[in-house]
Amino acid sequence: MPATQIQSVGKDILSLPMGHHVKGFLNYLTVEAGLAENTILAYGRDLRGFLLHCKVNNVKSLDQIDPALIHDYLRIMTLDQKSEVSVKRSLVAIRMFLRFGKLMGLIADDFTPILESPKVWQRLPVVCNKQQVVALLNAPSPEEPYFYRDKAMLELLYATGVRAGELACLKTTDLNLDIGYLRCIGKGRRERVVPVGKVAIQVVVEYLKQLRPKLAKPFSGNFLLLSRTGRPMSRIEIWRLVKKYAHRAGMPKNLTVHTLRHCFATHLLSGGADLRSVQEMLGHVDIATTQIYTHVDQERLKNIHKKFHPRA
Numbered sequence: 001m002p003a004t005q006i007q008s009v010g011k012d013i014l015s016l017p018m019g020h021h022v023k024g025f026l027n028y029l030t031v032e033a034g035l036a037e038n039t040i041l042a043y044g045r046d047l048r049g050f051l052l053h054c055k056v057n058n059v060k061s062l063d064q065i066d067p068a069l070i071h072d073y074l075r076i077m078t079l080d081q082k083s084e085v086s087v088k089r090s091l092v093a094i095r096m097f098l099r100f101g102k103l104m105g106l107i108a109d110d111f112t113p114i115l116e117s118p119k120v121w122q123r124l125p126v127v128c129n130k131q132q133v134v135a136l137l138n139a140p141s142p143e144e145p146y147f148y149r150d151k152a153m154l155e156l157l158y159a160t161g162v163r164a165g166e167l168a169c170l171k172t173t174d175l176n177l178d179i180g181y182l183r184c185i186g187k188g189r190r191e192r193v194v195p196v197g198k199v200a201i202q203v204v205v206e207y208l209k210q211l212r213p214k215l216a217k218p219f220s221g222n223f224l225l226l227s228r229t230g231r232p233m234s235r236i237e238i239w240r241l242v243k244k245y246a247h248r249a250g251m252p253k254n255l256t257v258h259t260l261r262h263c264f265a266t267h268l269l270s271g272g273a274d275l276r277s278v279q280e281m282l283g284h285v286d287i288a289t290t291q292i293y294t295h296v297d298q299e300r301l302k303n304i305h306k307k308f309h310p311r312a
Contacts, residue, residue, distance in 0.1 A: 139245035159200035161264030
């Protein structure tokens with residue numbers, strides 16, 4: 001996580017009781033735990049809300065925090081109609097913060113194991129069929145000035161299942177187009193190698209020939225995807241472009257960059273790929289995270305059975 005963002009989160013929290021402990025905790029997550037930048041920022045936001053709750057209740061030190069205070073905060077979040085996912089993530093952030101306090105000797109006892117998590121219903125990911133994905137991949141027009149870049153962006157997202165943040169950090173040196181693979185750094189700074197298909201390779205080669213040299217500036221470095229000013233594209237810019245082309249292709253409104261990752265995994269499994277290989281390509285630590293895509297494919301089979309079986 002860049003030092004400037006750590007400082008920004010820290011400054012925002014320092015005015016609150018126990019704020020300096022939270023800043024130390026976020027630094028610990030960066031240096032020791034190696035968590036992803038977005039995860040740390042989310043924990044910072046979650047803990048800021050909890051510290052505001054502590055301030056209202058005149059709680060000024062970690063040893064004053066008890067289960068009743070935490071449950072009251074989670075209840076208020078629920079009354080404010082925060083999603084179950086948000087409530088659960090806040091509880092995770094608080095648990096990790098208190099365990100950090102125990103590790104640092106700031107509190108004597110760790111009562112976090114007795115805190116119950118709110119039940120979160122497993123939601124199946126949004127997945128488009130192959131025809132819809134093809135329409136999205138063909139949405140950029142050759143007449144547009146950034147056609148080669150945007151086409152390469154979409155093809156790589158679907159061909160490899162990388163996250164938007166991973167694609168934004170990808171460098172030309174991370175690609176081996178002769179052999180057909182890319183190397184990316186995922187969550188927790190874990191490195192993985194993912195195959196790249198022929199179509200995506202061809203599009204990326206054209207982008208590297210036709211457009212990237214025109215966009216590149218002395219400060220561009222080796223980043224693969226560049227903006228019109230020569231800066232490396234951010235994940236937000238990638239998100240906006242995917243939404244733009246999804247709208248043009250008539251895709252569902254709830255389609256996001258992550259939808260292409262879901263499509264990548266589901267289409268591989270429906271084509272016969274084994275679950276363990278898909279897990280490795282997605283960079284999931286736990287195979288249970290990957291198994292949700294088998295449920296998506298089972299739903300497709302269920303619909304086929306219902307449509308065609310005479311006794312369904």
